[in-house]
Amino acid sequence: MRAISLVSVLAALPWLGSSSPTPTEPDRPSKRASLPTVTVSGNAFWQGKDRFYVRGVDYQPGGSSAMQDPLADKTICERDIAQFKKLGINTIRVYITDNSKNHDYCMNSLADAGIYVIIDANNPRYSINRFDPVSSYNSQYLQSVFATIDEFVKYDNTLAFFSGNEVVNDNAASTLSARYVKAVTRDMRQYIGSRGYRKVPVGYSAADVSQTRMQMAQYMNCGSDDERSDFFAFNDYSWCNSNFMTSGWDQKVKNFTGYGLPIFLSEYGCLTNGRDFGEVAALMSKQMTHVYSGGLMYEYAMEENGYGIAKIPGAKSPSVQEVDGFQKFADALAANPAPKGDGGFTSTTHALPCPTKDSEWLVDTDRLPTIPTNAKMYMSNGAGAGPGLDGEGSQSAPESGDDISGGDAEQGSGTVSSSASASSTKSAATSTPTNARSTGRVSMMLTLLAIVLAIATLL
Numbered sequence: 483m484r485a486i487s488l489v490s491v492l493a494a495l496p497w498l499g500s501s502s503p504t505p506t507e508p509d510r511p512s513k514r515a516s517l518p519t520v521t522v523s524g525n526a527f528w529q530g531k532d533r534f535y536v537r538g539v540d541y542q543p544g545g546s547s548a549m550q551d552p553l554a555d556k557t558i559c560e561r562d563i564a565q566f567k568k569l570g571i572n573t574i575r576v577y578i579t580d581n582s583k584n585h586d587y588c589m590n591s592l593a594d595a596g597i598y599v600i601i602d603a604n605n606p607r608y609s610i611n612r613f614d615p616v617s618s619y620n621s622q623y624l625q626s627v628f629a630t631i632d633e634f635v636k637y638d639n640t641l642a643f644f645s646g647n648e649v650v651n652d653n654a655a656s657t658l659s660a661r662y663v664k665a666v667t668r669d670m671r672q673y674i675g676s677r678g679y680r681k682v683p684v685g686y687s688a689a690d691v692s693q694t695r696m697q698m699a700q701y702m703n704c705g706s707d708d709e710r711s712d713f714f715a716f717n718d719y720s721w722c723n724s725n726f727m728t729s730g731w732d733q734k735v736k737n738f739t740g741y742g743l744p745i746f747l748s749e750y751g752c753l754t755n756g757r758d759f760g761e762v763a764a765l766m767s768k769q770m771t772h773v774y775s776g777g778l779m780y781e782y783a784m785e786e787n788g789y790g791i792a793k794i795p796g797a798k799s800p801s802v803q804e805v806d807g808f809q810k811f812a813d814a815l816a817a818n819p820a821p822k823g824d825g826g827f828t829s830t831t832h833a834l835p836c837p838t839k840d841s842e843w844l845v846d847t848d849r850l851p852t853i854p855t856n857a858k859m860y861m862s863n864g865a866g867a868g869p870g871l872d873g874e875g876s877q878s879a880p881e882s883g884d885d886i887s888g889g890d891a892e893q894g895s896g897t898v899s900s901s902a903s904a905s906s907t908k909s910a911a912t913s914t915p916t917n918a919r920s921t922g923r924v925s926m927m928l929t930l931l932a933i934v935l936a937i938a939t940l941l
């Protein structure tokens with residue numbers, strides 16, 4: 483979430499040396515759904531066979547300090563869903579949810595309104611500390627993350643999970659936490675696969691930091707398939723009532739062309755020079771749809787930083803006051819519907835080379851930390867009851883050695899070996915080499931076992 487605005491300094495460089503592309507097919511949408519599930523294929527999101535664009539808002543009434551889950555309270559979500567319908571959005575992002583509470587009412591009401599939800603799996607109490615990633619990437623944290631997946635994966639209108647929010651910031655030292663953010667992303671994807679859940683896409687929401695934006699993006703899409711994200715999202719406050727060129731968005735489109743995964747803006751909505759939300763027209767235009775899949779306007783609820791479009795007098799007030807910006811944003815969405823057709827997407831996906839270390843990007847290894855031993859059992863047993871938002875949180879949790887990472891992981895360590903139900907088309911299509919390798923290992927072990935047994939019988 484946003485405290486101050488940054489102006490990006492921009493230059494262009496296309497992706498180099500990517501490995502061979504993998505064609506992917508969208509999963510079939512779930513039939514029971516009141517809303518079809520959204521899937522990822524190539525560098526785009528899909529609603530059945532139609533391209534899906536994120537046209538939404540960031541939604542956290544009270545901000546992060548209130549630590550309030552707006553999807554666990556009927557009064558709150560009913561009030562705001564009425565406003566979402568007026569805006570004509572199709573997605574909200576919620577930063578803080580309580581994994582010990584039930585979300586049936588709000589999630590179903592959102593689905594009835596045609597609205598998907600992107601859930602941040604972390605919250606201020608359960609998150610990676612950017613300057614102490616080693617001890618904050620612990621089993622207590624992962625238990626909370628996995629419990630959040632358990633709670634929201636069951637809703638067809640859960641669009642995606644964020645594995646972290648602005649963990650890496652403009653302080654170069656914070657780039658060392660990127661390995662841990664990427665490890666959590668790997669663990670979440672493995673958890674979803676191991677539990678036999680619907681393949682809800684998992685990705686990271688990066689801060690608006692011009693000096694490491696490209697490295698961060700590259701890093702989240704390098705390495706083995708189990709280590710790569712399903713999409714990438716970043717926050718961008720550079721529009722500032724200008725245009726495609728002046729904002730430098732043309733350069734970013736150039737830079738992200740050929741990235742290999744879907745991309746959307748997890749926050750946009752610069753306040754400088756007033757706000758006509760020209761971002762919407764740009765995001766829905768041919769200039770961007772081959773690379774971007776829409777974005778989320780920051781933000782719905784008015785807080786002290788002044789980005790909101792709805793003033794909420796008290797946490798549980800039954801109504802809100804639309805402020806300047808509300809109607810302008812609704813008008814921008816209405817004037818710029820999601821384009822028909824495939825938007826010029828790329829049907830293949832591929833990994834990128836990992837970024838190299840420099841004075842801004844301090845990560846000097848491509849290897850990720852292993853999952854903490856005490857968190858591994860959640861893959862087979864499930865995470866159990868979520869800790870909710872009370873309690874001491876994971877950053878101050880007492881730790882034994884097995885609660886934190888034991889060292890560097892092998893590539894492929896996050897591959898789903900067996901799952902509670904049949905795996906999806908996507909994972910089957912994209913992880914063939916790794917699967918083939920592990921299948922080979924298993925059959926070799928079975929052969930060895932047979933030989934040992936045969937010898938034992940002879941003796």
Ligand SMILES: *[C@@H]1O[C@H](CO)[C@@H](O)[C@H](O)[C@H]1NC(C)=O
Pocket residue numbers: 491492493494495692695696697730733734737
């Ligand atoms: C494009 O990429 C280059 C190389 O990574 C970087 O220096 C430049 O700042 C990027 N431009 C934008 C607009 O992000």
